[in-house]
Amino acid sequence: MRKTEPDPMITTSLRLPESLLDQVRDRAAAEDVKTTAWIRGLIESELARTEPNGVEARLKRLEDAVFNRSA
Template identity: 55%
Template sequence: MTRDGIDDLADYYDEHDTTAELGRAVPREPTPADEVMIVTSLRLPKPVMDQVRARAQERGVKPTALIREWVEAALAGQDAVVPISVIMAAVTEYQHRRAS
């Protein structure tokens, strides 16, 4: 950004009240703790990540969403309800293995 652009921005904010815009930008209520998403880094070998991407593309989801489903399913235990997307992924994998 040029110095003139910075000066223009400074002039604008000196002359305008942006309280309403800021109020809309800030959430009114905090996100419930069980809905907060945490970002983490995961290192996988390239061939493994390539397979994850391929499976995710087959299912029409992002690789990160697929990995999250797998982790949640693994942690859920036997008595938990399994998301239909996980069941469908298992069916697709089973069909793929039978066709090979």
């Protein structure tokens, strides 16, 4: 029986200016990760940051509540 991944990876195409891709490759190499993994990490971080119930969003709501009531 073949085991399937719970969330399989899908390939997609992304068009970037050559100069931007060079910068991305340099940053990924500096962090010793593949270029695609580095890009995926940025996307995942941004989605987590903007998730309505994510840690950053909850912290911002808490800070807003504390500082707005104290003002």
